Amino acid sequence: MDPVTHGLIGATASQSFADKRSFRVAAFTGLASAMLADLDVFLGSASDPLLNLELHRQFSHSIVFIPVGALIATILLWWFVKKYLTLKETYLFSLAGYATAGLTDYFTSYGVLLLWPFTDTRYSLDIISVFDPIFTLGVILFTGMAFYKRKQLFAWLALGWAALYLLFGFTQQRKAVEVARQLANQNQHEINQLIVKPTIANNWLWSIRYVAGDSLYSSGVKLLPFSEPEIFPGEQTALLNWQKEYESFRGTTLYNDIARFSELSGDVLIRHPNHEQVIGDGRYSMLPITLSPLWGIEVDTTQPNQHVEFGTYRDANEEVRERFLEMLF
Template sequence: MDPVTHGLVGASSAQLFSDKESFKVASLVGFIAALAPDADVFLGSSSNPLLTLELHRQFTHSFVFIPFGALVVTLVLWVFVKKKLSFKQTYLFSLLGYSTAGLMDYITSYGVHMFWPFLDERFSLNLVSVFDPIFSLGLLIAASIAFYRKNKRYSIGLVGWLAVYLCFAGIQQTRVENLANDQLGGDNNSNKEFIIKPTIGNQILWSVRTVNQREICSYGIRAGLFSTPEVYEGDCAELIDWNSEFKSFKGTAMFKDIERFSRLSEGLLVRHPNHPEVLGDARYSMLPTTSNPLWGITVDTTKTDRHVDFDSYRDASPEVRTKFLNMLLGRTK
């Protein structure tokens, strides 16, 4: 979830348990506390690029770590707010803000390690993209009015907007799932896995991947509000059996990194069509109808003793933007 949305939800959670005297300071503490878990992006290592990917949304977002993370935020902020809040109040508002971070990331598509260290698995609802302007705008309006008027009724309104929008997102997701099963399942539907995620910034155009043992195929589904849903057929890519392909390098740093990246990508690796040496995460692309991965690792078999490089391959060219908008607005099929 984007930082602004994180902060607004964290601020509102603190507002609900504050009074008029502490309302604005509580909002500030909750806002900052909700951003704190994402400081994990600074925990990586330039010599070990995958470490940042592994640690992001990991222990700092787990339920177990919430009390400790809130305490760290409290110790940092209390120096600045002690004239307005007691240490106990500061911790309460930090705890409330911090606890929303993992839950907000849970509703997006990449997932969080909610039950670390007991389960080394990411959980996600795939309901909202990491940036959704309509979703964030509703939160911003409610939070701003609450902050200005110092009235928690508007904070409750923010919670209401959050609930309504997530219900709407759930309905859209169900519509896409039903259409995918009906039109993309085929005769051997039981052998196919569906990966369904909203595309960036909206609830209209969804990305759908069908997966079998050999390949992954990409589709876009436009789940319009008042129009018949449309299916945009994309391309297919062969899934890489990296364990067999690189078995002669087993035990090397390169092989271990491929294994790590495969785990982070739920085992769905493809070669980037423009960069044959790159193994990419097949779940994400700029367009829902392409298998060009958004990020991947560069495998160099001449440097097996080194960690692999990790890079992003985002293509926001005018051509890509036009294709996306055409699908989003239903101007082409």
């Protein structure tokens, strides 16, 4: 989730068991601890662009690392809060805040290495967008009331709001999955891999991607309460068989980097339609109906022993914005 929501949920977790004396300091401690995990965005190497992607949402978001992350937060925060909290209280509030970091990202897309170092599998529920203003506003309202009045009741209301909204997201996703299966049946496609995610900043316009045969198919669906699903037909493109296409480069840095990016992209690799040398992550695009990847790697076969370049290709021009709003509203 976005840093603000991360921090607020961490603050709420700490507030939920704080007394009036320590209530506001507990909120500050939980907020800072929850945001600490996302400092992994600064980890990486200038010579190896994919390393940053591999480390983001990795060990710092693992369940095993929670006690360690809380200890680091305690050390960093102790000098600011020691007048108000004991060392034990500081650690407990840090623990509550830090524990929310990986778990809240788990509800979004892209994936979290929750069980690192036992497995490198990225887990994600895909039931809420990384940024959802309705969700965040509810958390702000109740967490702010809790902070102002120093009452646990509002902290619990904030957690209740979060739980209800996530439950709504789960039911929306189930509906979108059913629509996806119906579309595949209509087109006589056998789904090999299904990817259903909410689009940015909302929970009623969903992106549907599925792999059938050697192709990737996209579509969008709007799911409003008490209304029939509204389906937006999308595009089709061939999956990139990178193992075959780059077989002659096996053992090189180039080949290994493509393999790494394939793993990070859930093995859904496609050519970028506007950049011939770019291999993109087919799961994400600006619009649910298009197959123009938001990010990818630029492959230079003339330098097989150099790391690939990673780039973003977000094109939020007026036409794209208008089409998104048209589908959304």
